[in-house]
Amino acid sequence: MKLSQLLTLPVALASAVLAIPEYSEHLHLRPLPNGYLYAGFNFTASTTLSAYESQHFRYFPRSLGQILQHSHTQELHLRFALGRWDDESWGSRPRDGRREGGTGVEIWAWLDSGGGRVAVEERWSNLVNSLSGLFCASLNFIDGTKTTRPVLSFEPEGTRGEGGGSMELLHGTLPHEVVCTENLTPFLKLLPCKGKAGVSSLLDGHKVFDANWQTMSIDVRPVCPVGGEECRLEIQQTVDIVLDVERSMRPRDDPIPRPRPIEELECDESKSYHAPDTCYPKRKEGEMAWSLSKIFGTPVRGSCHLADGDEGSDIGIEVLPDRLVNVLHGGSNDTLAPHKQNHDLRLFRLPDSARQHTDIMVSQQVIQQVPLQNQPPLYASRQITGFGQERGGMHAVIRNPHPDQQRIVYLESLPWFLRPYMHTLKVQSHPTNSHDKPTMDVKLEKMYYTPALDRLRGTHLELLLTVPAESTVELTYDFDKAILRYTEYPPDANRGFDVAPAVIRVLPNNTAGNGNGNAQGSYLRTTSLLLPLPTPDFSMPYNVIILTSTVIALGFGSIFNLLVRRFVLAEEVPPSPLALRVAQVAGAVGAIVQSLKGRLRGTEVGQSSGRKAAGGEGGMNGSGGGAKLNESGGKDDWAGGATSQDESRKHR
Amino acid sequence: MEALTKVYRDQPKTVLFTAAAAIRILAALLFPALPDLLTLRAELSTPVNSFKRSETVQYRKVYSSMSEDSTHTMAAYSTSHACQAQATTAAFAVALAGHTSLHPVMLLPPIGLLCYDRVCVQSAEKGQTSETDGAIADSTKTNVAVDLRSQPQPLQFGLRFVATFICAEAFLFGFSRLILPSWRFIPSIYMTLLELPDLTPNAGLWWYFFIEMFDAFRSFFLGVFWLHMLSYSVPFCLRFQRQPLAAVVLMMGIIAVFEPYANAGDAGAWLSCLCLLGHLFELTSLHRYTFPAIATLLYSTLLGPAFHHLWIYAGSGNANFFYAITLVWSLALLILLTDTVYAALRDEWEAERPEGKGKEIRQM
Structure with a gap:
């Protein structure tokens, strides 16, 4: 049984009465293998277009409505998502992946295209900035570099009456955004019961964001009934989570997992080492026991039955027919019987009284029957290959x-600092099971590629291709990693940059498409990627500016120094006046010192014997004469220099 | 062997170009992985000349296939034609080189000067041969009385040269517009050079400077860097009026060191062009720091790739390692350039005053 069909069941039932209720809510529960529980919340409100245009809001949230009107x-x-859907063990995605987003925040919208490209960009900017304020998310960072215009991947879900102007699709992603409770609170505020009553009272930030996988979505679309009734604007809010049952049921006052005392353990006594002090815990058999109040920390408080004509059920549990499901409300304990047409499903409608709490309990039970697992249309994964921070490769595997065979649209929106080389794009397929057959090139039916512009626009790549039956398609291309300005790096620059997940749309087999859901096909997204970029040294700006400037100044200085001065022989260079003066002073001082020395020696000589006096005098004369000669020689030099300079001037 | 020499003597150009083409083709055939290997080297490949990138990037397809090789070829071709006093061809070659990357336009004044010089020499030779029946061939060594009236007017020649250049450039733009769908190729090519949006590490001075530059001062320093590069062209022409070839080669050196997307190829082209000034080598090695400069070049050639690997692949070094080595590389090239400027000036001075040969000199 398809999960998506089950989810549309209450809506289908209601539409059978031909009156769409203005507000309805539903919780779908389904245990998954290995002790996980899927919980899908769905809140749908609608208003007529005329009421919307005259700003009469009843269940449709006014804050969102005004933003939509303002931005045309x-x-x-809008999607907020966290974690990874493990499709190998959990099977196909809920709602065919149509209410799922890539990790982080994803938004796409059809805007009025009247007024040209500039007007559309203005509206888009208005929309993301207002939504950023409304949902406390960094949506305002979705600028031109994070916006793409996909051609094949998305189609409008709404039906539109005649006279609607042309629309333009814009798509933005924020893979780095961490979704948390501050996004859930404004999400709940949009609901008529504000999370105080009805199934929305189970939504608590601690539990929702403790999930292994969670995605919140808001979808607004116009719906025109076939019967010629007035068109309505419908808002559908969903929260899909996969909880680890055991972890969720840990008591709130003791959330840290500790080893349980040995008395509480069930030991596997068949093990050889089993002893009173040794225990090998026995694997729990059968399905785990759980209850809403234990998993979500609170039972369902009251109900939120507001609109007339809302006769649908509030809670649906998809378990095997043999499983025992108890409903505990207002002191009474009833067993929930399987649905008449579908025995896998049990439906429950909350009582209208607002005060009573309702809890649903499922006991531990050993059931031989294995629940049917739905296989997803495709398995997809994507990795970055290569090493180093200079270049790398993208490698996507679609099985x-x-x-x-299945036709798919593969959409990638890459940040501008990842520079793909499209001539290296290779799409090859080989049979999954047999490795003997050679790989074949897959022919791309269509390819839309908008190359990136530095700091202005990211890359948009969209491929339409066919995945052959029971085969694996591998898609590879090379890319370069750009180096950024140091102000463009986030504070944790060495963590790397997030690359948005690839969106894969599996086109429906029959192109005619009888139903709305079928025409859309199903979606799946790969995980986001972490792209490490080369980083500069962030502490260096002054040093780098100084060092580079020094080298340039050195070059400039020495070249222009050579260019603007002329050569002269070293001997032609006149000594500077200062040097002359210093030499003169030094000479004078030397002469005085010498004469003083001479006098001293003269007196000594007068006192000593006459034999030595002659030599002493000679020495004195000699040294004095030497000093004088030196001085005159210096003067001669100077004069000679002057004349030679004069000569050289004459030469010229 | 003798036959080979004979052929070379008869048609040196043909042999040279054939040999070059043969080596190029042989290298590609013998080492098929070589182009891939070379395009992946940071020192050789820049955003402007990367062959791999050119295969994908919009609007640059036509341009980059001509790539850096052709810029060098065009610069060399222009120089050779200027030496043969063929002003039109030289101007057209400069236009072609400047059309693919902006900075060869700075070669226009020195090449114009070179052209003018050769035209003057030719007209002088003509006059001389008519007078003395070609008795003296070497007109540069001996001072000959040249009839100034037979010389072309410098202003007139300059205007004609610039006009040829502008016409050639206009023709190239028109031709590009014919091939490409719109005029948008002009900003996408020239803004890439002027604004340096791509900061991929290379062997130049710009990339790390503009990674670390504060946003408020980015445009200011871009202007400063470009003005700085522009500031050499005219002073070189003024100072080296008597040896215009030196002005051309030195300007090529300035471009190789200071251009925005510098690479080892440009530096290599310049170093080979230095052979045109072979008569200066003795002077540089005698009076200047050629040995330390060349030793530094070798040092940075060896350490550059190693430090790049340490930063990008091993992760055991950071960006400063590679930055430091590019600084050293640029510094060594600058020292070599300054030495050549010195040697050219000294050579001129020594021709004027032969008694100063080998003596110590000062600058005033």
Whole structure:
């Protein structure tokens, strides 16, 4: 049984009465293998277009409505997501992946395209900035570099009456955004019961963001009934989470996992080492026991039955028919019987009284029957290959487990600092099971590629291709990693940059498409990637500016020094006046010292014997004469220099 | 062997170009992985000349296939034609080189000067041969009375040269517009050079400076760097009026060191062009720091790739390692350039005053 069909069941039931209730809510629960529980919340409100245009809001949130009117948004899809859907063990995605987003925040919207490209960009900027304020998310960082215009990947979900102007689709992603409770609180504020009553009372930030996988979505679309009734604007809010049952049921006052005392353990006594002090815990058999109040920390408080004609059920549990499900409300304990048409499903409608709490309990039970696991249309994963911070490669693997071939649209929006080389793009397929057959090139039916512009626009790549039956398609291309200005790095620059997940749309097999859901096909997204970029030294700006400037100044200085001066022989250079004066003073001082010395020696000689007196006098004369000669020689030099300079002037 | 020499003597150009082409083709055939290897080297490949990038990037397709090789070829071609006093061809070659990357335009004044010089010499030779029946061939060594009236007017010649250049450039723009869908190729090519949006590490001075530059001062320093590069062209022409070839080669050196997307190829082209000034080598090695400069060049050639690897791949060094080595590389090239400027000036001075040969000199 398809999960998506089950989810649309209450809506289908309600539409059978031909009156769409203005507000309805539903919680779908389904245990997953290995002790996980899927919980899908769905809140749908609608208003007539005329009421919307005259700003009469009842269940449709006014804050969001006014933003949509201001930004001329025809259709809005907003996603907050965290974690990874493990499709190998959990099977196909809920709601065919149509209410799922890539890690972080993803938004796409159809805007009125009247007024040209500039007007559309203005509206888009208005929309993301207002939503950023409304949801406390960094949506305002979705600028031109994070916006793409996909061609094939998305189609409007809403039906539109005649006379609607042309629309333009814009798509933005924020893979780095960490979704948390501050995004859930404004999400709950949009609901009529504000998370105080009805199934929305289970939504508590601690539990929702403790999940292994969670995605919140808001979808606004116009719906025109076939019967010629007035068109309505519908808002659908969903929260899909996969909880680890055991972790969620830990008591709130003691959340840290500790080893349980040995008395509480069930030991596997068949083990050889089993002893009173040794225990090998026995694997729990069968399905785990859980209850809403234990998992979500609180039972369902009251109900939120507001609109007339809302006769649908509030809670649906998809378990095997043999499983025992108890409902505990207002002191009474009832067993929930399987649905008449579908035995896997049990539906429950909350009582109208607002005060009573309702809890649903499922006991531990050993059931031989294995629940049917739905296989997803495709398995997809994407990795970055290569090493180093200079270049790398993208490698996406898409596996088709089904015996039919499938046409898919592969969408990638890459940041501008990842520079792909499209001539290296290779799409090859080989059969999944047999490795004997050679790989074949897959022919791309269509390719839309908008190359990136530095700091202005990211890359948009969209491929339409066919995945052959039971084969694996590998898509590879090379890319370069750009180095950024140091102000463009985030504070944790060495963590790397997030690259948005690739969106894969599996096109429906019959192109005619009878239903709305079928025409859309199903979606799946790969995980986001972490791209390490080369980083400069962030402490260096002054040093770098100084060092580089020094080298340039050195070059400039020495070249222009040579260019603007002329050569002269070293001997032609006149000594500077200062040097002359210093030499003169030194000479004078030397002469005085010498004469003093001479006098001293003269007196000594007068006192000593006459034999030595002659030699002493000679020495004195000699040294004195030497000093004088030196001085005159210096003067001669100077004069000679002057004349030679004069001569050289004459030469010229 | 003798036959080879004979052929070379008869048609030196043909042999040279054939040999060059043969080596190029042989290298590609013998080492098929070589182009891939070379395009991946940071020192050789820059955003402007990267062959791999050119295969993908919009609007640059036509341009980059001509790539850096052709810029060098065009600069050399222009120089050779200027030496043969063919003003039109030289101006057209400069236009072609400047069309693909902006900075060869700075070669226009020195090449114009070189052209003018050769035109003067030719007209002087003509006059001389008519007078003395070609008795003296070497007109540069001996001072000959030249009839100034037979010389072309410098202003007139300059205007004609610039006009040829502008016409050639206009023709190239028109031709590019014919090939490409719109005029948008002009900003996408020239803004990439002027604004340095791509900061991929290379062997130049710009990339790390503009990574670390404060945003408020980015445009100011871009202007300063470009003005700085521009500031050499005219002074070189003024100072080296008597040896215009030196002005051309020195300007090529300035471009190789200070250009925005510098690479080892440009520096290599310049170093080979230095052979045109072979008569200066003795002077540089005698009076200047050629040995330390060349030793530093070798040092940075060896350490550059190693430090790049340490930063980008091993992760055991940071960006400063590679930055430091590019600084050293640029410094060594600058020292070599300054030495050549010195040697050219000294050579001129020594021709004027032969008694100063080998003596110590001062600058005033």
